[in-house]
Amino acid sequence: MPSKIEKKQAAAKLRKPPRDFSYTQNRELSWLRFDNRVLDEAFDETVPLFERLKFVSIFESNLDEFLMVRVGGLSDLAELKKQPVDNKSNMTASEQVDAVMAEMPGLLTRWESIFKSIEGKLDTLGVHRAHIDSLTPEERTFVTRYFQAYVSPVISPLVIDPRHPFPNLRNGALYLACGLDGATDEESLLGLIEIPASMNRVVEIPSPTGTYSYILLEDVILACLDSCFGSYKPLDRALIRVTRNADIDPDGEGVEEEEDYRQHMKRILKKRLRLQPVVLAVSGSLEKATLKTIRKALELSRRSVFTCDIPLNLGYVFGIEGKIPEHLRNELLFTPFKPQPNPTIDMTRSIREQVLQHDKLLFYPYEAMNPFLDLVHEAAYDPECISLRITLYRVAKQSRLCESLIDAAENGKEVTVLMELRARFDEQNNIEWAERLEEAGCTVIYGSEGFKCHSKICQLTYREGMALTRLTLLGTGNFNEKTAKLYSDFMLMTAHPGIGEDANLFFRNLSLGNLRGDYRFLGVAPVGLKPLIMRGLDREIQRALAGEPARVFFKLNSLTDREVIDKIAEASCAGVRVDMIIRGISCLKPGVPGKTENVHVRSIVGRFLEHARVYAFGVDSDMIYLSSADMMTRNTEHRVEIAFPVLDPTCRALVHEYMGMQLRDNVKARSLTSDGTWVPVERAEGEKPFNSQEALLERAYRNAEAAPEPVIEAEPAPEAEPQPVAPKVQEVQATVIEPEPAPAPQPDPQVTKPAPETSARRDKPAGKTKAIERHRPGRVRMGLGLIGLGLKTLITGKTK
Secondary structure, eight states, X not given: OOOHHHHHHHHHHXXXXXXXXXXXXXXXXXXXXXXXXXXXXXXXXXXXXXXXXXXXXXXXXXXXXXXXXXXXXXXXXXXXXXOOBOTTTOOBHHHHHHHHHHHHHHHHHHHHHHHHHHHHHHHHHTEEXXXXXXXXXXXXXXXXXXXXXXXXXXXXXXXXXXXXXXXXXXXXXXXXXXXXXXXXXXXXXXXXXXXXXXXXXXXXXXXXXXXXXXXXXXXXXXXXXXXXXXXXXXXXXXEEEEEEOOOOOTTTTOOOTTOOHHHHHHHHHHHHTTSXXXXXXXXXXXXXXXXXXXHHHHXXXXXXXXXXXXXXXXXXXXHHGGGSOHHHHHHHSOOOOOOBOOTTOOTTSOHHHHHHHSOEEEEETTBOSHHHHHHHHHHHHOTTEEEEEEEXXXXXXXXXXXXXXXXXXXXXXXXEEEEOTTSTTOXXXXXXXXXXXXXXXXXXXXXXXXXXXXXXEEEEEEEETTEEEEEEEEESSOSOTTGGGTEEEEEEEEOOHHHHHHHHHHHHHHHHTOOOOOOSSOEEETTSHHHHHHHHHHHHHHHHHTTOOOEEEEEESOBOOHHHHHHHHHHHHHTOEEEEEESSOBOBOTTOTTTTTTEEEEEEOSSSEEOOEEEEESTTOOEEEEESOOBSHHHHHHEEEEEEEOOSHHHHHHHHHXXXXXXXXXXXXXXXXXXXXXXXXXXXXXXXXXXXXXXXXXXHHHHHHHSOOSSSOOOOOOOSSOOOSSOOOOSOOOEEEOOOOOOOOOOOTTSOOOOHHHHOOOOOOTTOEEEOOOOOHHHHHHHHHHHHHHHHHHHHSOOO
């Protein structure tokens, strides 16, 4: 007889309609197709040769992280007796691991073959990696002397036997492994040498003028291996690298009472180095017995061992870029590009005053980050600036921004920094900056337990007499000077009072640990972001059902949230056209008859990493939001994210123009088919090739040249086809998605309520949109200033 619990579960299954998997696909397999798309760039002969080699390295780096995080986490779940089932593919964790492992050999074969091809072509041009089996007598003499002078004193060869057990192989570290023939009657032993991470991996070899030759450190050791183990003779040799599970939950580990959170994170980072192995990579040839000894010690199955005949960890590629001979650089590398000045900002004037007059939109990497950095630096020394507040997720190692925050704190400003220490693989850098900021006098807080703070927001507050003004800076990407030159992202700089009030409340709620704030303009996860998206989609669905034109546009890194996917499918069935640019994972399959035939998905992979998130609703895009959040459940429900409206007409027109250019791309763009694969975008007969990233580069240069010179008005640039500094502003009123009315307050001891003075909010009708006219900050400040003057007159009797 079934138990009561089993009866309830059976009844729940009957009530719950079965999921439709006809228009969805597995997240992990979709990701592998994305990384294969990255590898496509290495095969593209229109890309400079050395840049193609960098794409080979990026493919490997992406795959390493995927194995550490995704496959590592799934491997843990696969050990459970009752495994969870993926809600996009109906696959268990073990079935997903099986599917990933089945795809790996083909991907790795493709990766290895293109590396060899590119390296061979570089060799003919004069960029040569020396192999130990083809060293000239002069090169072998150099390598031997280098080994004896610099390497031998550093390495520590290990012989593994019953008295010396198998050591812990650190995650991602390189080791030289070999079977050893003992001088006694002992059976074959195992030898290990860790490749020293403290030494330069690339060793330059003397070569003729105009060429560059190098050998990798591991090959230096391999060339001299016979002298490393004394009386033991190496029988075979290979380079090995273990990839371990890095999917560790810092909050799940528990913070000890009275333990500093930074110390807790340091403990977590050490633990990551020793977690369960996921795969073993082998470069070279090992006897079956030697490989079996290593595999058994790591408790790995045969399918988790991958062999190749090229170097492991191709990260060294980026280090030799600067060594390429000058006469080869134009042929082997992209034309150098410098982010250009924003044509709407005069860098000789106060950035603060310009933002007060008009919203500013920066578009990285085509435009420089300098206006934002200069504004924060300016605020650090502005006597009227009283506070700076910011969230930081990934920070550059050499950060001008953080130095300005330190200057502000030392100048007596109130500086509050929410530093997210759980930004995966950037934890150590964030810990070090948190310590420096705190030492300088900044108030440093950390994200709420269980919810990473992934939002990108900064607010500067100024006091002018009795009046307060706020500048709010919101981004789709990190406040990171390094990635701002590589990633495509937006930053909005605004003095809009409503957005400023919401940002002020957001920071107050963060400091109180309240994740359920009520905001008028911002969509804030984990509570308010997904409802904002759903209301936008519902509006377009109602328009389509009423026979009106309806359209939705999303630009994302990934789409995995099942509820959002189902709502998009519902919109498609209602007749809404849905255009999406998704760089990475798309668990939604477009073009499925009767389900998603009105959905069109593209991906752009090129010189720069597409990173911006854009949500636009309406055929004329009257609602445009920029955001830090992808449509992934982790972002919409388990992180602190912000979506912010673009209300200024000029800024909205710029976003519209930029996205229009990307939708025109027919060079780097790929279309997603109904079977979940990516194919090149077809060009119409007579249609010219259009690379959106290259076009945006050209646009940035043209606009910078056409921008008026400071003080002296410049004549129009002599262009055959003149380009305006800013596009023609569309005559469309901006609208904002109104939040649903808050339900009657319920007692919840686990949720901290907002501060009383900011929690009272004006009731607004639900489910409607309203035209938002831009407030003029100058008039607001003038009015507050007059009020302050009146109060001063009443109190002192003086008018001056």
